[in-house]
Amino acid sequence: MPQSTIDPSQLPERNLYLFRALIEHFIHDGQPVGSRTLARDTDLDLSPATIRNIMADLEDMGLLYSPHTSAGRVPTVMGYRLFVDSLLRVNKLNSREIQRIAEELNPDQDQQALLRRTSDMLSDITKFAGVVMFPRTSSHALKHVEFVSLSDNRVLVILVIDDHEVQNRIIRTSRVYSASELQQVSNYLNQAYAGKDLSEIRRELLVELKKLKDDVNQLARTAIEMAQQALNKNADEDGYVLAGQTNLMDIAELCDVERLKKLFESFNQKSEILQLLEQSINAKGVQIFIGEEAGYDVLDNCSVVTSPYESDGQILGVLGVIGPTRMHYERVIPIVDITAKMLGSALKSSK
């Protein structure tokens, strides 16, 4: 991180109190907060002038800044950092909300649908954008493979991987195969390779192919060759589902078409956002990226609250919420947290 953070214990209690009041005030209504307002709205019995002095100190430390001379103060990125790291009191979710989440994430839907639901739900409940990375299982055990002949020497390959992921691919073959031939090929491969890891299967296929080079067994060779072709383009299509982008259009700080366009384009390209999510895949729990802290200037004025989700102790992916820096962290954090946990268990029971 470029900026060093502040140790809150170095600050007088009162300053911290004031600082938190200011941030909460600003998060609430988005206007720069002045000394008079704070004097009025805090329990501290201080005059505006005193508060001004304190605010000047906080500004010197880099926690606040004034948009212009005669405006109130606004938290800096470093200010937010201090706030979320040390000052934030997280709300508990009420049971209605928890129930809502539990209902949406019922495991009785296929994985794609589940992920989509999750991000829909995240965006709907927070009114920001919700994002869920596709799970990456480190093991890609082949569950089942099936070949279906299409017209024009083309064969549809259906791979069932790891119990929930289904991939369809089309390969071209040198001649037309009958349904029963393909059935035999499927059977052979299922018997020989079901349960093994994809990468291991690829290795074994190579070996087999050599062995069979001069073999007369046509079927076996065909099977191996097809399997190779099918497994080759392991389009490890990583990506994510995003929902509720339009929510971001309501947010005053982002209400500028240029800025929104850049943001939306980086959503479409996915790579930047993925990189960001990737960063928190090994974090223990909820992580927060504030503003351009993470180095993506499209996310200027945005915060990203993420949490990895796991099942059976294995981290599968990351989900989160993208909203304005000025968000109600105390609400969003537990939502992301619980959603991650529930998604994990939903995936587990669908395994």
Add this chain to the structure above:
Amino acid sequence: MPQSTIDPSQLPERNLYLFRALIEHFIHDGQPVGSRTLARDTDLDLSPATIRNIMADLEDMGLLYSPHTSAGRVPTVMGYRLFVDSLLRVNKLNSREIQRIAEELNPDQDQQALLRRTSDMLSDITKFAGVVMFPRTSSHALKHVEFVSLSDNRVLVILVIDDHEVQNRIIRTSRVYSASELQQVSNYLNQAYAGKDLSEIRRELLVELKKLKDDVNQLARTAIEMAQQALNKNADEDGYVLAGQTNLMDIAELCDVERLKKLFESFNQKSEILQLLEQSINAKGVQIFIGEEAGYDVLDNCSVVTSPYESDGQILGVLGVIGPTRMHYERVIPIVDITAKMLGSALKSSK
């Protein structure tokens, strides 16, 4: 249509000429066009005053209007209608562009990918939003069905329909079935029903089930019951792929966050846009919806240029471009036209 259109032959040649010049001018730079400009930029040797008189006539007919007293004139929706119906000279695409389209639509990709590519290409080439409806084949012949057992009494059903569409569904069963049992079920169903239409299969299944009611053949009953469950939720997930929404954010006429938000939301909901596309599914060729003509006020200031695409004489769906009313129709129309034709033949050869 609410407004009656104008018969161009009722208008003096000169007025039409002027009208077209005005529209082309406006499309080019988006500013209201005044009499002086028109006098300068047309071959007609007329003074601004004469042109003013003519413009007043055109305004009376409802083809033009002034945003305010001292502005130039701008075409009305009815004006655009007249223009695209009667006055427009369509450009030919140059061969580079045709080649580009042909390359993108190469049939060597699965249907989903092909549709996605098509809409990407449409948006990229026009710099507006491209949209492609999923194809609806009237026949849903079952090509192949496969059952794969998952954990927890759940069974993955893979349906291959009509040679290119693959659907995955998860059903719950009353007990755990072994892989070989499921294989038998698959075999039975494939033999009995492959090649038949889904709805017909559903009918036959009902009959079969009655027949087998007291039969001792456990396998057959299981097969029928599973098949029923699998085919029941025929999630005829109709929809479309959309690309390049962000292009619309650059367009001056739409550069207002409120408006854009509404537009994007209706993209997300899909139903409105689908309804619109549906309308032109039986048109012969390219169709154009101007502004809120079609009755969707989210499309205010937008035009939609659509064309149905077909293969083997059967109309499969509709594709098109969504852009500002002020677009270069002479360019967009042939792009949509050719894309529709090429998508049709790409789908045919992938059939």
Add this chain to the structure above:
DNA sequence: TTTTTGCACTCTAACCCGCAGAGTGCTAAA
């Protein structure tokens, strides 16, 4: 009859001005 000239009129957009409101920093007093 059609076209043009001349002219008064209107509207917008840009700019400047002045002013109220909010908030600051500094200094001196409590």
Add this chain to the structure above:
DNA sequence: TTTAGCACTCTGCGGGTTAGAGTGCAAAAA
């Protein structure tokens, strides 16, 4: 250490002015 007082600064808003563009109409010209 805190507060009161005060001068200062910046924003946002309403109002006024001006330049520019374009109009409509009436009278003259073709």
